[in-house]
Amino acid sequence: MNTAGTARITQFLNFYNALSGANMQTLADIYHPEVVFIDPVHEIHGVSALSHYFTGAYARLQHCEFTALDKMEQDQQGFISWRMQFCHPAIGKGKPISVDGCSVLHWQDGLIKYHRDYYDLNEMVYQHLPILGWLTTKVKQRMANATS
Numbered sequence: 003m004n005t006a007g008t009a010r011i012t013q014f015l016n017f018y019n020a021l022s023g024a025n026m027q028t029l030a031d032i033y034h035p036e037v038v039f040i041d042p043v044h045e046i047h048g049v050s051a052l053s054h055y056f057t058g059a060y061a062r063l064q065h066c067e068f069t070a071l072d073k074m075e076q077d078q079q080g081f082i083s084w085r086m087q088f089c090h091p092a093i094g095k096g097k098p099i100s101v102d103g104c105s106v107l108h109w110q111d112g113l114i115k116y117h118r119d120y121y122d123l124n125e126m127v128y129q130h131l132p133i134l135g136w137l138t139t140k141v142k143q144r145m146a147n148a149t150s
Contacts, residue, residue: 010109011073011080018068023060026053034113041119064089064096071102080107086121 017032030049033039039046039055046052060066066088073082083104089096103121107114 008073008075029053034115039117042123078109
C-alpha cells in the first residue's frame with residue numbers, strides 16, 4: 003500500500019469510519035460548502051444537500067466500515083481504493099456485504115471540494131435482491147459464455 007504523504011486521505015478514511023446518523027453535522031468539517039459529490043446513483047452539489055443525502059443513506063444502516071487498499075495524495079488531489087463492509091436490513095437480509103471501490107478527491111482551502119466514488123452498484127445492491135440478483139447473475143453468466 004502506498005502511504006507516503008497521505009495524511010488527508012487517512013483523515014478522510016477515519017472520518018467515514020466514524021460517520022453515523024448521529025453526527026451528520028460533522029460533514030462541514032471536511033467538505034467545502036460548494037462540494038460536488040458524485041457516485042453511481044447521485045450527483046450532489048453543496049454540503050447541505052450532501053448532509054441530507056447521507057442522513058437518508060445512514061438512517062437504517064446497521065454497520066459500515068471502510069478499509070484502505072491503496073492510497074495516493076499529491077498537491078490538492080487524492081485517490082483511495084477501499085473495501086466497504088456494510089449491513090443494511092433492506093439489502094441481503096441484513097447480512098454483511100463487501101464492496102470494493104475507490105474515491106477521487108480534490109481539496110480547496112483544506113476542504114474536499116470534489117468527491118467522486120466508483121463502485122459496482124450490482125455488487126453493492128442488485129445482486130442481493132431476490133429477483134434482480136438472480137437476473138443479474140444470469141446476464142453475467144451469458145456474457146461470460148459469449149466471450150469464452
